[in-house]
Amino acid sequence: MVEGTAGPASERDVATTLMDREAAESGAAVGRMIEANLTRLTALGERLRAAPPARIVTIARGSSDHAATYGKYLIETMIGVPVASAAPSVASVFSANVAEEPATLCIAISQSGRSPDLLATVTAQRAAGAHIVALVNDEQSPLAQQADTLVALSAGPEKSVAATKSYITALAAQALMVALWSENEALLTAVNSLPGELERACGLDWSSAVPALRDATNMFVIGRGYSFGIAQEAALKFKETCALHAEAFSAAEVRHGPMTIVRAGFPVLGFATSDTAGDSVREAAQEFAARDALLRVADPAGNGEAALPAIPAHPAIEPILMVQSFYRMVNALALARGMDPDKPQYLSKVTETR
Known part of the structure; x- marks a missing residue:
């Protein structure tokens, strides 16, 4: 149970959990992040x-790795530089060297900045000549000390094991970085609107998904493009807070075999942005609906009985707003399933993988 509350998780009010309260702080946290990093990210963009x-390497685990997936789509669509995710065990387990390439940008993302395998990989990239950009919530962490460019996530203390506001600030920080690097005024304007829009997104009603998923044992979460990293994060949150087995797929990849599983009553959650990638999610959803799947789709267009409300915005920003709404719903779902979203069994806040 959460400190200061009584009774089983299923009897507690949603707002009593740390997860819900911390997720609701995301708008203010993003505002702090923008203020703290605007000057240094402007300088990084100029550099x-x-x-x-020549290449960009991301280093992250868990929710932070899903944030890196979002950044990959931003950078590759708006800058054109290829982005690859490093396997931390290459450095931490195999002690392999990285080929020297001074024209490498290394983006490391972490809430704690203390995971040994992440730090070992950053050290290896630095030795190979990479410029290290660290997106980290703990500014006193070892990762922060290794950064050439430190991006303070400024989310504040996050006590719930389930990351929420630190994930959202990591998404917003990458959007800000790319907007300044590419000199994309439309994206920059959308990033600057995030604090207020996140407040709105926090208040959207996704409660219809709770009874639909209360008794689920397996499900798919689909996205595409900018929303794929959010689908990955949602699938993780279903597993860690609700003990619900969820798999994330691209709306394109789900057609290569996995869609065979989707039959009548099979739960599917989709994240559809207002661009052509979102059209792909909507098309997959229509196909699943024809099979009588148990479907819910976050969609700014808001069409159909399965639609969950979402705020129309720049397509790259819509997924950030969607995950804000999602966090409140998954917190409520965890409680409805008798789980404590703040203290998932077998998990801790800092996972020190080696």
Whole structure:
């Protein structure tokens, strides 16, 4: 149970959990993040335009790795530089060297900045000549000390094991970085609107998904493009807070075999942005609906009985708003399933993988 509350998890009010309260702080946290990093990310953008990186490597685990997936789509669609995710065990387990490439940008993302395998990988990338950009919530952490460019997530203390506001600030920080690097005024304007829009998104009603998923044992979460990393994060949150087995798929990839599983009553949650990638999610949802799947789709267009409300915005920003709404729903679902979303069994806040 959460400190200061009584009774089983299923009897507690949603707002009594740390997870719900911390997720609701995301708008204010993003505002702090923008203020803290605008100058340094403007300088980083100028540096990257003057000396474009030949490759970009991301280093992260768990929710932070899903944030990196979001950043990959931003960078590859708006900058054009290929982005690859490093396997931390290459450095921490195999002690393998990284080929020298001074024109490498390394983006490391972590709430704690203390995981040994992440730090070992950053050390290896630095030794190979990479410029290290660290997105980290703990500014006193070892990761922060290794950064060439430190991006303070500024989310504040996050006591619930389930990451929420630190994940959202990591998404917003990458959107800000890319907007300044690419000099994309439309994206920059959308990022600056995030604090207020996140407040709105926190108040959207996704409660219809709770009874639909209360007794589920397996499900799919689908997205595409900018929303794919959010689908990955949602699938993780279903597992860690609700003990519900969920798999994340691209709306394209789900057609290569996994869709065979989707029959009548099989739960599917989709994240559909207002661009052509979102059209792909909507098309997959229509196909699943024809099989009588148990369907819910976050969609700014808001069409159909299965639609969950979502705020229309820049397509790259819509997924950030969607995950804000999702967190309140999954917190309520965990309680409805008799789980404590703040203290998932077998998990701790800092996972020190090696």
